[in-house]
Amino acid sequence: MNENTFVIDGTPIPFEPGQSILQAALKADVFIPHLCFFPGLKPNGSCKLCTVVVNGRPGSACTLLARPGIEVENNTPELNDRRRLMLQMLFVEGNHFCPGCEKSGNCQLQALAYELEMMTPHFNHFFPSRKVDASHPEAFLDMNRCIMCGLCVQASRDVDKKNIFAISGRGMASHIVINTPSGRLKESNFSSSDKAANVCPVGAILPKRRGFATPIGQRRYDSLPISTQTEFLTTRKA
Amino acid sequence: MSLVNSSVEGVLEPILERYLRNPHHLMQILRETQERLGFIPKWAVDYISEALALARTQIQSVIEFYAFFYDSPCGKYRILFSDNVTDRMQGNTALLARMLSRLGLSQGQVSGDGLVSIDTTSCTGMCDQGPALLVNNHAIPRLSSQRVDAICTLIKNQTPLEQWPSAFFSVEDNIRRKDVLLSAELTNGQALQRAIELGPQGMLAEMKTSNFRGRGGAGFTTGVKWEACRNAPGETRYVVCNADEGEPGTFKDRVLLNSYAELLFEGMSIAGFVIGASKGLLYLRAEYRYMLEKLQATLEARRKAQLLGKNILGQKGFDFDIEIHMGAGAYVCGEETALIESLEGKPGRPRIRPPFPATHGYLGQPTVVNNVETLAKATLIAQNGGAWYKGLGTKLSTGTKLLSISGDCDAPGIYEYPFGVRISKILEDCGARNAMAVQVGGAAGTCLARHEFGRKIAFEDVSTSGALMVFGNNRDMFEVARNFTHFFKHESCGFCTPCRVGTTLLCNLLDKIADGKATSYEMNELSRLHQLLKTSSHCGLGQTAWRPVYDTMQKFRPSYDRRLQQKDFEPAFAMDAALAPAREIMERDDADAHLGNEL
Ligand SMILES: Cc1cc2nc3c(=O)[nH]c(=O)nc-3n(C[C@H](O)[C@H](O)[C@H](O)COP(=O)(O)O)c2cc1C
Ligand code: SF4
Ligand code: SF4
Ligand code: FES
Numbered sequence: 138m139n140e141n142t143f144v145i146d147g148t149p150i151p152f153e154p155g156q157s158i159l160q161a162a163l164k165a166d167v168f169i170p171h172l173c174f175f176p177g178l179k180p181n182g183s184c185k186l187c188t189v190v191v192n193g194r195p196g197s198a199c200t201l202l203a204r205p206g207i208e209v210e211n212n213t214p215e216l217n218d219r220r221r222l223m224l225q226m227l228f229v230e231g232n233h234f235c236p237g238c239e240k241s242g243n244c245q246l247q248a249l250a251y252e253l254e255m256m257t258p259h260f261n262h263f264f265p266s267r268k269v270d271a272s273h274p275e276a277f278l279d280m281n282r283c284i285m286c287g288l289c290v291q292a293s294r295d296v297d298k299k300n301i302f303a304i305s306g307r308g309m310a311s312h313i314v315i316n317t318p319s320g321r322l323k324e325s326n327f328s329s330s331d332k333a334a335n336v337c338p339v340g341a342i343l344p345k346r347r348g349f350a351t352p353i354g355q356r357r358y359d360s361l362p363i364s365t366q367t368e369f370l371t372t373r374k375a
Numbered sequence: 376m377s378l379v380n381s382s383v384e385g386v387l388e389p390i391l392e393r394y395l396r397n398p399h400h401l402m403q404i405l406r407e408t409q410e411r412l413g414f415i416p417k418w419a420v421d422y423i424s425e426a427l428a429l430a431r432t433q434i435q436s437v438i439e440f441y442a443f444f445y446d447s448p449c450g451k452y453r454i455l456f457s458d459n460v461t462d463r464m465q466g467n468t469a470l471l472a473r474m475l476s477r478l479g480l481s482q483g484q485v486s487g488d489g490l491v492s493i494d495t496t497s498c499t500g501m502c503d504q505g506p507a508l509l510v511n512n513h514a515i516p517r518l519s520s521q522r523v524d525a526i527c528t529l530i531k532n533q534t535p536l537e538q539w540p541s542a543f544f545s546v547e548d549n550i551r552r553k554d555v556l557l558s559a560e561l562t563n564g565q566a567l568q569r570a571i572e573l574g575p576q577g578m579l580a581e582m583k584t585s586n587f588r589g590r591g592g593a594g595f596t597t598g599v600k601w602e603a604c605r606n607a608p609g610e611t612r613y614v615v616c617n618a619d620e621g622e623p624g625t626f627k628d629r630v631l632l633n634s635y636a637e638l639l640f641e642g643m644s645i646a647g648f649v650i651g652a653s654k655g656l657l658y659l660r661a662e663y664r665y666m667l668e669k670l671q672a673t674l675e676a677r678r679k680a681q682l683l684g685k686n687i688l689g690q691k692g693f694d695f696d697i698e699i700h701m702g703a704g705a706y707v708c709g710e711e712t713a714l715i716e717s718l719e720g721k722p723g724r725p726r727i728r729p730p731f732p733a734t735h736g737y738l739g740q741p742t743v744v745n746n747v748e749t750l751a752k753a754t755l756i757a758q759n760g761g762a763w764y765k766g767l768g769t770k771l772s773t774g775t776k777l778l779s780i781s782g783d784c785d786a787p788g789i790y791e792y793p794f795g796v797r798i799s800k801i802l803e804d805c806g807a808r809n810a811m812a813v814q815v816g817g818a819a820g821t822c823l824a825r826h827e828f829g830r831k832i833a834f835e836d837v838s839t840s841g842a843l844m845v846f847g848n849n850r851d852m853f854e855v856a857r858n859f860t861h862f863f864k865h866e867s868c869g870f871c872t873p874c875r876v877g878t879t880l881l882c883n884l885l886d887k888i889a890d891g892k893a894t895s896y897e898m899n900e901l902s903r904l905h906q907l908l909k910t911s912s913h914c915g916l917g918q919t920a921w922r923p924v925y926d927t928m929q930k931f932r933p934s935y936d937r938r939l940q941q942k943d944f945e946p947a948f949a950m951d952a953a954l955a956p957a958r959e960i961m962e963r964d965d966a967d968a969h970l971g972n973e974l
Binding site: 180182183184185186188195197200219222223226227229230260261263284285300302303304305306307308309310311314315316317318 | 421430431432433435436439440441442705722727864865866867868869870871872873875876877878879880883903904906907910911912913947948
């Protein structure tokens with residue numbers, strides 16, 4: 138076997154040193170479910186959807202570096218069961234009404250739920266009371282849909298250099314806060330062309346006036362399952 | 376506004392000056408601000424944000440992360456009842472109710488005159504002398520009805536805290552069994568002098584010979600950790616002492632800090648000498664705030680004695696000093712990377728590991744994080760040698776272990792045993808005659824039933840960071856597990872999905888069982904969640920949060936079964952109760968407005 142190769146579910150995967158298991162897998166057209174990873178940003182390692190088993194031990198594919206010869210289990214009934222369970226957790230912890238959501242069809246959470254055949258949310262909904270902020274001329278924030286992935290925080294801080302978003306609170310009370318005196322987005326220098334405006338995996342940060350430009354039914358994940366779009370997932374800018 | 380101006384001048388500026396406007400001291404700046412103002416007002420956040428050049432959101436997220444920071448007034452007297460299962464067994468529920476009724480308050484509410492608020496908090500480490508509470512972060516143990524009544528009077532009379540009877544605040548060591556550590560009689564500086572004579576490599580060799588493993592829980596070999604840190608590239612290095620001691624039922628570090636602080640500080644200095652650090656940081660949990668001044672005085676005395684500072688003990692170039700950082704109420708900060716985040720003035724969310732602190736720790740520099748007991752024992756090893764230490768305990772677990780014993784026994788307190796001691800021997804020594812179960816290692820530890828009392832305390836058998844809670848025959852192990860699980864939910868940092876949501880789901884299921892509304896369905900759900908938490912959580916908190924439920928389900932199944940309904944499923948909510956708002960709107964409460972029992 139080539140020196141820079143490892144194995145996922147029996148398939149040899151080439152990698153470049155420094156790549157994570159997730160990056161190498163996607164490059165090799167092997168899909169690993171993930172939510173809090175975005176190409177070009179540092180992995181957050183918080184959603185845990187990408188949990189795989191590496192040489193017998195569980196770990197996050199987005200933060201573990203690929204190493205020669207490691208054996209990774211990924212697409213197994215057991216791991217997918219756990220992923221489905223985590224998706225259900227994310228659905229019940231927030232308020233996700235897909236039929237009425239502008240992000241429907243472009244939403245990674247929804248796409249993964251289809252991919253992993255999540256038929257119901259299974260648990261009782263928590264129905265939390267979360268904020269909506271429509272104050273900014275270019276974007277809506279609907280925290281009912283936030284899954285606490287942290288991508289906007291990082292994009293705004295490290296790419297846009299604006300440091301507009303932060304995660305505050307603890308445990309189930311964790312929530313996004315905005316770095317302005319009133320806590321409202323409109324007082325910030327946020328713009329819909331910011332990286333932070335384009336990384337949200339769900340419909341929590343939505344550019345205004347673009348909502349239904351592409352009709353539901355013709356969107357990214359409407360026609361093709363997310364698992365077949367590995368190239369997009371490694372190269373996307375938004 | 377003038378009030379604000381004078382508070383800025385009088386309160387904030389001196390604090391900011393003292394901490395050199397260093398953003399890494401944010402936690403300390405906020406704590407002192409709150410000690411002066413009672414809470415952290417918005418104008419103070421704005422001012423501190425400006426002064427430290429920190430985003431307002433960073434300050435807000437720190438305030439909102441830690442249980443003991445408040446962004447709104449929480450009463451001149453802020454009472455928090457410790458709510459570990461041991462406090463419950465000692466009757467804290469009734470005492471809490473008594474205080475609430477005496478003061479005419481409900482839990483979590485601030486009195487109308489802004490005088491007092493009363494709530495519960497996670498274990499405060501007074502399990503051997505509970506029930507306990509904190510008033511403005513100062514511990515009052517051994518609560519009784521009389522003591523609660525006296526406290527109510529003091530509050531009503533607005534007696535300043537300094538004038539409360541000092542007996543209220545006296546915390547006992549309750550040392551019941553001494554072995555090599557607790558009976559050590561060292562002259563200050565003696566062990567450090569030995570280490571200097573041995574040289575860093577020589578001292579490291581002694582540590583490795585001793586085969587000594589860390590006492591904070593994970594049991595990592597201390598010599599190996601020190602060596603990794605010493606060899607890691609970096610501009611500077613740090614020694615961090617983990618005195619967060621948040622694991623319910625654990626209080627041995629409290630006793631070491633109270634009565635053996637010299638051994639600890641000497642151990643930190645030895646660690647600093649070995650790895651080449653010039654700064655040590657002691658991370659002290661907020662619940663131990665009452666020891667701060669005393670510990671600072673000890674440090675000052677060591678400076679005077681040339682045991683800290685520049686050219687320690689005349690050794691050219693050996694500079695080392697120790698700073699104390701207070702936590703602010705977050706169990707997860709005991710996890711070493713969360714602790715480092717907290718030291719840096721951030722919310723305590725665990726980092727991604729690797730890299731480990733030994734290579735990338737405090738401010739990105741190589742850092743050794745060790746438990747209080749670990750560092751105190753390093754002092755003994757420096758004094759008496761690794762070979763001597765290796766002769767104590769068992770082959771895989773050398774030396775002794777401090778146990779914090781509480782619960783149903785005659786003599787709760789601190790017991791030091793050589794590793795390898797059997798549970799049955801411990802129970803005999805502490806006078807636990809009717810033990811049905813022991814919880815070893817705290818909420819995250821192992822629950823042992825009677826048939827397992829022959830097992831031994833050792834890394835290779837029953838591993839523990841030091842808690843041992845005893846449960847007598849009449850105890851309800853389901854309620855024990857429910858208490859611990861609520862603790863984990865309260866303390867989950869919220870970073871990762873399985874723990875953030877999973878601990879809440881576990882609690883919901885247990886509460887449903889407690890309500891008598893559950894069936895075997897909920898039992899299966901508990902098992903499913905356990906698998907997920909264990910394998911997919913980001914840090915040790917989530918990875919162990921399922922343990923109390925799992926252990927008690929295996930070993931004390933009847934305590935669950937007798938609460939279950941003998942059907943396949945029962946909804947979590949009562950249909951009829953759910954219709955109450957509708958009845959209210961309709962202004963009806965007749966029989967036809969209710970659903971019958973058949974539903
Ligand atoms: C949730 C959690 C809480 C912890 N709390 C503590 C603690 O209060 N004190 C402690 O020494 N170690 C605690 N630890 C273990 C530390 O992460 C770390 O392993 C330890 O401080 C290392 O010290 P040692 O090598 O001396 O054992 C905790 C770990 C986790 C996951
Ligand atoms: S708003 Fe979107 S990008 Fe930001 S944390 Fe929430 S889900 Fe992630
Ligand atoms: S396991 Fe819990 S405490 Fe640990 S990182 Fe995840 S949410 Fe935070
Ligand atoms: S993608 Fe790996 S943890 Fe979220």
